[in-house]
Amino acid sequence: MGTAGLNYRYSQTDHPANGWSDAVLPLRDWLADRYPGRFNFVLANRYLDGQDSMGWHSDDEAELHGDVVSVSLGATRRFLLDAPDGRCALELGHGDVIQIPRAWRHALPKTRTRVGMRINLTFRELLGS
Helix, strand or coil: EEEECCCCEEEEEEEECECCCCCCHHHHHHHHHHCCCCCCCEEEEEEEECCCCCEEEECCCEEEEEEEEEEECCCEEEEEEEEEEEEEEEEEEEEEEEEEECCCEEEEECCCCCCEEEEEEEEEEEEEC
């Protein structure tokens, strides 16, 4: 979701924004007071269990400006970062917020550990708005 009229295309799929949910606006505004950038789009990813994952990637598409800010909701999961000074792992739990530099690769690996559902919201600024 995000500012109506914006479209974020990745993995050959369009993700058009049709406005903001009243439930998400306060979180967006709270983040905007604490992190640089003007968040006009958010992606929501749902991971049902430890077998749902996201491979290594960077949020560095040409239409993105600045870093993304990620909010974790639900089950704690291991999150991997490939930073310039080395790789690290973080355990991100409910309510954790992390700013991810656009060039840093990151991943959410599968786990055999029994875990519940996790929702990840990644706030970003799309150019062209």
